[in-house]
Amino acid sequence: MEGGLRFSGGDLKIIVNTIPTLAPLTGVGQYTYQMARELRRLAPEEEWYSYYGFVSRKLAGEEEALGASLFTMGKLLRSNRVTKAASRFFQRQAARLQPGQFDLYFEPNFIPLPEIRSRRCMVTVHDLSFFLYPQWHPKDRVAYFQHHFSNNIARADIVLADSNYILNEACTRLGIPREKLRMIYAGCDHRLFSPQGKEAVARVRSKYNISGPYFLYVGTIEPRKNLQALARVFGRFASGRKRPPQLVLCGYQGWSNTEIMGEFESLAQREMLRFLGYVPAKDLPGLYSGAVSLVYPSLYEGFGLPVVEAMASGCPVLCSDRASLPEAAGDAALFVDPENDEEILGGLRRIEGDAGLRASMREKGLRQSGRFSWERSAAEILALMRELAEAEGQAP
Numbered sequence: 296m297e298g299g300l301r302f303s304g305g306d307l308k309i310i311v312n313t314i315p316t317l318a319p320l321t322g323v324g325q326y327t328y329q330m331a332r333e334l335r336r337l338a339p340e341e342e343w344y345s346y347y348g349f350v351s352r353k354l355a356g357e358e359e360a361l362g363a364s365l366f367t368m369g370k371l372l373r374s375n376r377v378t379k380a381a382s383r384f385f386q387r388q389a390a391r392l393q394p395g396q397f398d399l400y401f402e403p404n405f406i407p408l409p410e411i412r413s414r415r416c417m418v419t420v421h422d423l424s425f426f427l428y429p430q431w432h433p434k435d436r437v438a439y440f441q442h443h444f445s446n447n448i449a450r451a452d453i454v455l456a457d458s459n460y461i462l463n464e465a466c467t468r469l470g471i472p473r474e475k476l477r478m479i480y481a482g483c484d485h486r487l488f489s490p491q492g493k494e495a496v497a498r499v500r501s502k503y504n505i506s507g508p509y510f511l512y513v514g515t516i517e518p519r520k521n522l523q524a525l526a527r528v529f530g531r532f533a534s535g536r537k538r539p540p541q542l543v544l545c546g547y548q549g550w551s552n553t554e555i556m557g558e559f560e561s562l563a564q565r566e567m568l569r570f571l572g573y574v575p576a577k578d579l580p581g582l583y584s585g586a587v588s589l590v591y592p593s594l595y596e597g598f599g600l601p602v603v604e605a606m607a608s609g610c611p612v613l614c615s616d617r618a619s620l621p622e623a624a625g626d627a628a629l630f631v632d633p634e635n636d637e638e639i640l641g642g643l644r645r646i647e648g649d650a651g652l653r654a655s656m657r658e659k660g661l662r663q664s665g666r667f668s669w670e671r672s673a674a675e676i677l678a679l680m681r682e683l684a685e686a687e688g689q690a691p
Contacts, residue, residue, distance in 0.1 A: 306341075306342075306398075307341045307342065307398050307399060307680070307684060308341075308342045308344070308397050308398045308399075309334075309341055309342065309343055309344065309397065309398060309399045309400075309401065309680065310343075310344040310345070310346055310350065310397045310399075310400050310401070310411060310413065311327070311330070311331045311334070311343070311344070311345055311346065311400075311401045311403065312327070312346045312400075312401070312402050312403060312404060312408060312411065313327055313328070313331055313345040313346060313347055313354065313355070314346065314347060314348065314404070315327040315328075315403065315404050316328045316331075316355065317347065319547050319573050320576065321514070321515055321546070321547055321573075322421070322515065322600065323403065323404050323405075323421060325600060326403055326419070326421070326457075326481055326600075327403040327404065328354075329482060329484065329669040329673075330401075330403055330669065330672065330673055330676065331343075331345065331354050331403075332354060332669075333669045333670050333672075333673030333674075334401075334673050334676065334677055335354060336670075336673075337670070337673055337674055337677055338677055344397065346408075346411060396412045396413060396414065397411070397412065397413040397414070398413065398414055398415065398684070399413055399414070399415045399416070399417065399680055399683060399684070400413035400415070400416045400417070401416075401417050401418075401676070401680070402416065402417070402418045402419070402451075403419045404419070405418070405419070405420055405421065405425075405440070405444060406418075406440070406443050406444050406447050406448070407447045407448070407450050407451060408447075409447065415452050415683045415684075416450050416451050416452055416453075417451060417452060417453045417454075417455065417676070417679065417680065417683070418448065418451040418453070418454050418455065419454075419455040419456075419457070420448075420454055420455070420456055420461065420465055420471075421456075421457050421461070421597040421598070422457075422461055422595065422596065422597030422618075422619075423461065423464050423465065423468060423469065424519060424595055425437055425440040425441070425444075426440070426441070426444075426468070426469065427464075427468065427595075428519065428594075428595060429441075430518070431517065431518040431519040431551070431595075432550070432551075433550050433551070448471065451475065452475070452683055453475060453476075453477055453679055453683065454471055454475050454476050454477070455476075455477050455478070455479050455676070455679075456476060456477070456478050456479075456597075457478075457479070457480060457481045457597045457598040457619070458478065458480065458597060458598050458618075458619035458622045458623070459478050459619075459622060460597075460618050460619040460622060461478075461597045461598075461618075461619060462476050462477075462478045477679060479672050479675045479676060479679075480598065480622075480666075480667055480672060481598040481600060481603075481667065481672060482667050482668045482669035482670070482671065482672040482673075483600075483603045483604060483607050483664055483667045483668055483669070484576075484668075484669055485607060485664075485665075485668060487576060487577070487579075487580060488579070488580050488583070488604045488607035488608050488664075489580065489607060489608060489609075490584055490608055490609030490657075490661070491580050491581045491583075491584035491585075491608065491609075495580070495581045495584070496581050496584050496585035498581060499578050499581035499582050499585065500581075500585060502578065503543075503569070503571055503574075503578075503582075504569075505541065505543060505569060505585075507538055507540065507541065508540045508541075508587050508647075509540060509541040509542070509543045509569075509585070509586055509587065510529070510540060510541070510542050510543070510586060510587050510588055510589075510590050510643065511542075511543050511544075511545070511582060511583065511586035511588070511589050511590065511605075511610070512525065512542065512543070512544045512545070512546070512589070512590055512591065513545045513546060513574075513579065513582075513583075513589065513591075513601040513604070513605070514545075514546045514591070514593070514601055515546050515547050515548075515549040516544070516546050516547070516548050516549050516552045516555060516556070517549035517550055517551065517552060518551050518552070518555075519593060519594050519595050520592075520593050520594075521592045521593055521594045521615070521633050521634075522544075522552075522555045522558070522559075522592075523554060523555050523558050524592060524633065524634070524636060524639065525542070525590060525592050525639070526542075526555070526558035526559060526561075526562055526568070527558065527636065528636050528639045528640050528643070529542045529562065529567065529568070529590075529643070530561070530562055530565075530567065531636075531640060532640055532643045532644065533562075533565075533567045534565075534567075539565075539566065539567050540567075540587065540647070541566070541567060541568060541569055542562065542567060542568045542569075542590070543568075543569045543571065543582070543586070544559070544568065544569070544570045544571065545571045545572075545573070545574040545579070545582065546572070546573065546574075547572070547573045548572065548573075579604065579608075580604075580608045583604065583605045583608035583609070583610040584608050584609050584610060586605075586610050587611070587646065587647055587653070588610065588611040588612065588613050588643075588646045588647075588653070589601060589602065589605035589610050589611070589612045589613065589614070590613050590614075590639075590643070591612065591613070591614040591615065591620070592613075592614070592615050592631065592633040592639055593614070593615050593617065593618075593620065593633065594615065594617060594618075594633055594634075595617060595618045596615075596617070596618050596619050596620050596623075597618070597619055598619050598622075598623055599614070599619060599620045599623035599624070602614055602620060602623045602624050602628065603623055603663075603664050603667050604664075605660070606624070606627055606628075606660030606661065606663055606664040607660075607661065607664035607665075609657045609660070609661065610657070610660070611628075611629070611646055611652075611653045611656035611657060611660065612624055612627065612628040612629070612656065612660060613628065613629045613631065613639075613642045613643065613646055614628050614629075614630060614631070615630070615631065615632075615633040616630040616631065616632060616633075617633060623667075624663065625659075625663040625666075626659055626663070627656060627659035627660040627662070627663040627664075628656070628660075629642050629645065629646060629652075629656065
């Protein structure tokens with residue numbers, strides 16, 4: 296099969312764009328790191344490469360020296376518009392110096408990069424908010440997506456979606472051919488996320504100076520997460536109490552959030568809120584396990600990683616009934632209309648006041664979260680990669 300993909304054991308030369316791991320590992324960064332790690336573990340016989348603007352055989356972990364230096368470099372390069380443009384230019388120039396062509400290119404971040412040359416290409420589209428709800432994103436990011444996505448997605452042999460909801464949107468709203476689309480759920484690291492004992496919970500409470508009962512939000516501080524509504528409702532929920540419960544927020548401070556942060560400040564002044572900023576993954580299981588509930592009133596999600604992580608950690612979940620969240624949460628969450636303050640308020644009161652409900656939700660959540668693992672997701676992706684290899688090998 297001259298010029299075709301090599302698919303006999305150990306022959307495939309596969310590259311993964313790992314640039315998303317240069318930022319704090321939330322969302323796409325977490326997906327990229329976990330998939331790249333599991334693919335290498337499941338198929339060590341293949342030739343795996345990582346792309347950081349240059350090609351490397353190494354997958355840099357968040358805690359490794361290479362990972363730390365790359366993270367610092369990536370943060371500097373993304374600090375303003377000029378360096379962003381310069382970074383993209385030099386990445387492409389560096390890539391063109393790399394010899395040869397890859398058998399398969401896995402792009403976990405929406406848009407295949409033109410500088411990576413490959414015979415076959417697989418792309419993950421996590422959600423369509425850049426196109427359907429551009430008001431939720433920075434203008435330069437929306438412009439980048441609108442200019443590059445349509446021009447480059449046609450290159451993909453397979454387009455992956457993290458949920459059936461996004462698969463259907465990609466087909467009906469973007470017009471991606473149904474035969475190209477596959478649904479593979481995102482995962483959960485069950486080696487990390489599991490119910491924590493009293494000592495582990497006490498450690499994170501002490502580290503972050505949390506006392507008393509608290510509700511938890513985990514995620515980037517950005518418009519689509521509907522955090523203004525959460526702050527508004529939580530203020531009503533906690534007001535008038537001698538020792539009000541706290542809302543603890545963990546997340547990278549994203550964009551377009553001046554008004555949101557103003558709402559947070561108002562609650563913080565009344566000792567109803569703690570904003571922790573970005574929290575290392577190792578501390579999240581204890582924070583989840585110690586919470587009365589995760590509160591996740593997002594207006595739109597492609598999957599909902601914090602929901603699954605919370606359930607795996609034995610934390611009850613109050614979440615929106617929108618988009619993919621019913622798929623992620625199954626029958627284990629208390630769902631609310633995120634645009635109805637009274638429903639959110641009623642949900643908070645119901646979970647706080649009913650210990651039996653919380654116990655039932657913990658049990659159901661552990662069962663539901665068990666449906667998702669990075670190993671299972673990576674195994675399904677690996678099977679698709681090998682299907683592509685076989686199809687190319689059988690081509691006349």
